[in-house]
Each structure stands twice: as structure tokens, then as C-alpha cells.
Amino acid sequence: MINDDVIPRRGFSPSEFETRVERAQRIMQRHGLDAIFVTSPPNVRYFTGFDSQFWESPTRPWFVVVPLSGRPVAVIPEIGAPEMALTWMEDIRTWPAPVPEDDGVSLLKATLEGLPRRFGRIGAELGREMSLRMPVIDLFRLRDSLGSEIVDGSPAIWAMRMVKTDAEIAHIHHICTIASAAYAALPGQISIGESEREAVRKLRIDIARRGADATPFMPAISGPGGVPQIVCGPHDRILETGDILFIDTGSTFDGYFCDFDRNYAIGGICAEAARVHEALWLATEAGIAAAVPGATTDAVWQAMSRIIEDAGAIGNNVGRLGHGLGLQLTEPPSHRPGDGTVIVENMVLTIEPGMEYAPGKMIVHEENIAITADGPRLLTRRAPREMPVIR
Template sequence: MAPRLTAPKRGFSPAEFERRLARAQTIMAQYQLDGLLLTTPHNIRYFTGFDSQFWESPTRPWFLVVPVTGLPIAVIPEIGAPEMALTWIKDIRTWPAPMPADDGLSLLAGVISALPRRHGRIGAELGREMTIRMPVIEFLALRERLPVEVTNGSPCIWDIRMVKTEAEVAHIHHICQIASDAYEALPGKVRIGDNEREACRRLRIDIAERGADATPFLPAISGPGGVPQIVCGPHDRTLVEGDILFLDTGSTYDGYFCDFDRNYAIGKVSDAARRAHEAVWDATEAGITAARPGNTTEDVWRTMAKIVQDAGSIGNNVGRLGHGLGLQLTEPPSHMPGDNTVIREGMVLTIEPGMEYAPGKMIVHEENVVITVEGARLLTKRAPRELPVIS
């Protein structure tokens, strides 16, 4: 059994949620919103701490109304009321879902209609990297019933969630350390002749034994000297001399994700592959240095892109060189041209340069950092510049 790290306490105090709400309401006022209508697990969990495996069932919608003044109101199926009552939320309205003829719609419309109105606008999850977790036809019907405009609240929501609290960072740091230790131990668990699925399974088991709650994301891809993509797999392909094995884990602790990869040399790999890995490692180092308060995400992208281009990159099908991280595997912002998000203290970011150094041979490297007043601080254990070897 792998040793377990000392874990942060699960859950968050009412004071933590009160601070989140106070900051959120300040931001909502800046966006001239009278409230937010939230329907997705991540946004509801951010404000309430409520979690349930029952999210896997799409039958019942769940709602949280966050007013610009006052406390959040949960409008949920009555089956979820006992667990919601264990959170800091006190105002819980329920209906006997599922009830297709009126699945909480009248109840929700009444709650929103009763909110104090100053701007006549409610923000919903309509924009960037957001979804509405209710039937679209019912959402459209809700809009028709309300005396206020339902507008795109996603920019406001991301402004709220993009900067993490100290408690959130502690959760992310913990899962990053768990995965880092499992990565370091992997060469002792995998051999030439194993296949991608076996390598992936052993890493997943080790991460779980070290204290992770789940590993929803764990692609494993191998190829001679590099890989053609980084989001699919594992497959039944056998690991042979000269391969690069790429693994990328999005594991969770108490709802919060890590997201970083590691590359391994299978026996002896080509000098070209080693040079490409070193170039991507150097680009990561430069990206970490560039991720400072006041710089933009495009600044970070430009810094890394120059290094891999100078090293002979012929492309990168990922489309960006890193992103935000938290309650979701990927969150805004993106390190890419045109995303000029100003980096702020408290953001948690992935630094993820990659390069295709020959057709079908790509190497990508990734670390997770939190932004402090001094600059980026690693949450992961830094990978070695030299490829670890599986023999």
C-alpha cells in the first residue's frame, strides 16, 4: 500500500462560504446583476459545498439562486434536501421530482421573481465553458415567466471562480502531490512488454491508494519517439523499445482537480526525442517564470511558444499552452493568442507547452502552479529534465 500524505480537512467552514459569497456579490454588483441562477454541479458546489454522486442521473434538475444581497436559495428535488441541510445553506425549497409537468419551474420562477430588483437582470450559465443543466425548452419557458431579463452570467461566474481561496489552493496542492508521487513511482510498476491499459490501470490504482477520491481523466498514449495526440487512450498497444509513454491525470480530492502529465522513455529513445523533451521542459520553466501578476495569458503563451519554435517545432494540435484549474479539469483562462486575461494572485494555472518535432511525434509537458505576489509557485513536484526510463 502506497503511503498517504496528510490531507486537508474535507469540506469548508461556513466562514469560507461566507467569504466566497461576499466576494461574489461584490463582483455581481459590478456586472449589474440582481442575482445568479446556477444549475451545474461545479457552480452549486462552489457556493454550497453540496456534492452527490446523484449528479450522474440527468432526470432531475437542481437550482441555486444567489442574490446580490442576502443568502443563496436552493431549489432542489426533495430527495436531496437531507444532504443539502448538512451544508451552510438554510433556505431550501423542494418539490417531489421528477415531475415532468412542472419540474421545479414554478417554484424557481417564484424565487427569482421575489428577489429585490435594481437592474432587472439575472445571470445564467450561458457563455464560455458553461452549460445549463436543465431541458432547454424549460429554460426558455422560465425566461418567458420571469419579470427580469435572464442574461449571460458566465463572465461574472468566471471572475468569481478564477481566483481561488487559500482553502481551495490547499485542496489542489494535496491532489497534485498525490499524483506527483504516483508518477515518480510508476517506472517501478511498468515494464517493456506491458500495454497502455496496464500502465494506466497501475497508475490509477496507485493514485487511489495514496488518497485520491477519483481519477475521471487518465489518457495513456505511446508511440515511437512521441505521440500523435494527448486526449484519447489507453489502448491495447504494447510498449516497445524506443517509445515515449505519455500519461496525463486529472485526479480529484474533495472535488478539486490536478491536471498534469508525465513522459517516460521506454528503454532507449532517439536523441531527437530527448532533445524535444528537454526543449519542452525548458519552455515549461520559462512559462512558470512568465506567469506573474500583471502579465497576461498571451504573455505566457508567447514566452513558451518562442522556445518550442526555436527548438524546431512543426506544430501543436492542442491549440493552447495551458489553462485554469480548480473544481473542473479545465477552466478559463487559456494561454493562447487573443486570450489576454490579466494574471492575478490566487489563480491556479496549468503550464502546458508542447511541440511536434516530427510528423506524428508530439511531446507535451505540464505542471500546475498557483500565482502568488512573488510569481508562480509549483503545486506539482517538478518533473526531471531528463526523461525517466521504463525498462
């Protein structure tokens, strides 16, 4: 039973991080890795709990080494040591960054070479939906001087992060609850004649007032009977009778994202848009129902795709019908043909059917769910079956 009134505590206990690292080490064993080292803010935060607005500065690289056994090691600029010491981390090694001629590379190398060598392979963020937050030339220097091989660690890292802990799911559910309430209140706050930009401004403020930490992602677009795309905007376009207003949000609580949209009819909705909206509402139901332990992401896609195709879709420029969610707005897996990911308990997924039903006219639905042993559980408040009307 989900309790929308329970606000999770910020941060996580040391035992939470111990659980994450123990699971990570079992996965590293299966992948034949002596260690992984991570550099990107979400992965650093996942293993340490460290967060900072200083991530906006690209000057200094940061490293966290997760060995095959034992506790992680932070290899970071001196400027970050006081805050890192407030986390569960004990082994914190620093250098007086920035030092462009050797910005932590030799210290990272010494840390990696000090670990027991069993497989001779170190995993790094080299692959799918990963990015390195260090100069590539420094990675080459490390690779060429290290006794072990540096390999793509992203399959192992995503195996670790795709399955959430209960505490992570509670964080995601909380931000979903906040955004759901703000979406429901929006029709009472805006009216015909206001702009897309003004609608987004009011929604952002409401989401912040309800307890969100940030809203890094809030595209919005409007158009007569549908929209041409769902990733850009808002613009200064004025909302007119007959428009559909699409707003998506990736807001955060303590680092964890929600990611779902809502559609609003301006003044009223035409019969064709209402028909498509109904088909997508039903496709969302089918996608949610299909997301059970043991099913594949392909099967979830197929459950939605059948309904969309029967409704007369002429396209869908999104390219998939949902994805993973957590410390990043979008994470693996993807609901698309050929992805093949087996859905397991404690994954958090978006269900996102969309269809273009006429040139330049598209409608998209999206909900967020957690996978339980008994099946999918909504984290968002389900969108109304009939599109809300703004007057």
C-alpha cells in the same frame, strides 16, 4: 512554504462559503446582476458544498440562486434535501421531482421574483465553458414568464471562480502531491512488454491508494519517439523499446482537480526525442517564470512559444499552452494569443507547452502552479529534466 505532508480537511467552513458569496456579490454588482442561478455540479458545489454521486442521473434539475445581497437559496428536488441540509445552506426549497410538466420552474421563478429588483437582470450559465443542467425548453419557459431579463452570467461566474481561496489552493496542492508521487513511482511498477492499459490501471490504483477520491481523466498513449495526440487512450498497444509513453491525469480530492502529464521513455530515448524533451522542459520553466501577477495569459503563451518555435515545432494540435484549474479539469483562462486575461494572485494555472516535431510525433509537458504575490508557486513536483526510462 508548501508542506506536502499536510492533508487539508474535507469540506469547507461556513466562513469559507460566506467569503465566496460576499466576493460573488461584489462581482455581480459590477456586472449589473440582481442574482445568478446555477445548475451545474461544479457551480452548485462552489456555492453550497453539496456533492452527490446522484449527479450521474440526468432526470432532475437542481438550482442554486445567489442574490445580490443575502444568502444563497437552494431550489432542489426533495430527494436531495437531507444532504443539502448538512451544508451551510439554510434556505432550501423543494419540489417532488421528477415532475416533467413543471420540474422546479415555477418554484425557481417564484424564488427569483421574490428578490429585490435593481438591475432587472438575472445571470445564468449561458456562455464560455458553461453548461446548463436543465432542459433548454424549461429555460425558455422561465425566460418568457420572468419579469427580469435572463442574461449570460458566465463572465461574472468565471470572475468569481478563477481566483481561488487559500483553502481551495490547499485542496489542489494536495491532489497534485498525490499524483506527483504516483507518477514518480510508476517506472518501478511497469516494464517493457506491458500494455498502455496495464500501465494506466497500475497508476490509477496507486493514485487511489495514496488518497485520491477519483480519477475521471487519465488518457495514455505511446508511440515510437512521440505520440500523435494526448486526449485518447489507453489502448491495448504493447510498450516497445524506443517508445514514448505519455500519461495525463485529472484526479480529484474533495472535488478539486490536478491536471498534469508525465512522459516515459521505454527502454531508452532517441537523440531527437531527448532534444525536444529538453526544449519543452525549458519552455515550461519559461512559462512558469512568466506567470506573475499583472502579466497576461498572452505573455505566458509567448514565453513558451518562442522556445518551442526555436526548437523546430511543426505544429501543436492542443491549440493552447495551458489553462485554469479547480473544480473542473479545465477552466478559463487559456494561454493563447488573444485571450488577454490578466493574471492575479490566487489563480491556479497549468503550464502546458507541447510541440509536434515530426508528423505524428508530439511531446507535451504540464505542471500546475498557484499565483502568489511573489510570483508562481509549483503545486506539482517538477518533472525530471531527463525523461525517466522504463526497462
